[in-house]
Amino acid sequence: MSTAVDDDLWSAIGDPTRRRLLDLLLAEGQGTATTLSGRLPVTRQAVTKHLVVLDRVGLVQSAAAGREKRYHVDETQLARAAAQLSSVGATWDSRLRRIKSLAEAIQQAKSTKK
Amino acid sequence: MSTAVDDDLWSAIGDPTRRRLLDLLLAEGQGTATTLSGRLPVTRQAVTKHLVVLDRVGLVQSAAAGREKRYHVDETQLARAAAQLSSVGATWDSRLRRIKSLAEAIQQAKSTKK
DNA sequence: TCAGTTGCGCAACCATACGTTGCATTGTCA
DNA sequence: TGACAATGCAACGTATGGTTGCGCAACTGA
Numbered sequence: 001m002s003t004a005v006d007d008d009l010w011s012a013i014g015d016p017t018r019r020r021l022l023d024l025l026l027a028e029g030q031g032t033a034t035t036l037s038g039r040l041p042v043t044r045q046a047v048t049k050h051l052v053v054l055d056r057v058g059l060v061q062s063a064a065a066g067r068e069k070r071y072h073v074d075e076t077q078l079a080r081a082a083a084q085l086s087s088v089g090a091t092w093d094s095r096l097r098r099i100k101s102l103a104e105a106i107q108q109a110k111s112t113k114k
Numbered sequence: 115m116s117t118a119v120d121d122d123l124w125s126a127i128g129d130p131t132r133r134r135l136l137d138l139l140l141a142e143g144q145g146t147a148t149t150l151s152g153r154l155p156v157t158r159q160a161v162t163k164h165l166v167v168l169d170r171v172g173l174v175q176s177a178a179a180g181r182e183k184r185y186h187v188d189e190t191q192l193a194r195a196a197a198q199l200s201s202v203g204a205t206w207d208s209r210l211r212r213i214k215s216l217a218e219a220i221q222q223a224k225s226t227k228k
Numbered sequence: 229t230c231a232g233t234t235g236c237g238c239a240a241c242c243a244t245a246c247g248t249t250g251c252a253t254t255g256t257c258a
Numbered sequence: 259t260g261a262c263a264a265t266g267c268a269a270c271g272t273a274t275g276g277t278t279g280c281g282c283a284a285c286t287g288a
Binding site for chain 3: 259261262263264266267268269271273275276277278279280282283284285286287
């Protein structure tokens, strides 16, 4: 069900700062480490490291523009990640529902027997 | 959009080992640190630490049974977590769709103008 | 009953990840 | 060219996920 490959994706979006970076990039279209760090409670260097991580798993891409390095989300990859999240959420939900209905069936059987 | 409270939940389920623990507990109904460590490539102590984390955010609960300590998932809390995941996934997805349709509209406008 | 196993908890330790500060490097522009 | 602004690199501190080793409590059975 869960593969080792996906662990990279999970750990990438598991960090709250990285999720906020993705949100920011999504909202503003693009950003550099400097501009992004201005909107987050962390330093530019921390942002840089996170962007490297996000880049490594393919969630963002960068383009040099003069002396700055602009990042933007890779929409295809983020869509994949979003699907992953929804999928795991749905899986858990369905399992929980099955467990619940099972428990209710047992209750039913008990009270009938009595 | 994202609150600090939820960060705990995310970091709890962000770890691959903890996700697998949840999967196992969900599949088998219950388990102790010892039995669970038998099904994972980590030691009992590592499992114990993870269970403590999961307990702290309320995703699992424990019940002492003689000398063993049995854990089981808190279904309500896991349902909340599952909803969170699906929700974030859906949010990203809708934003991506909006961006895409926006881009297409611009393309449309360009070619019309020409 | 008491000796041996079994399950837990605690402490020390190592590696990696996230964050900081400080400094060097490079590109822009007046 | 000189000054500023953005990036990159390195050292460091702390937290976390993992290990091993040990001690203790609680079952088990001869």
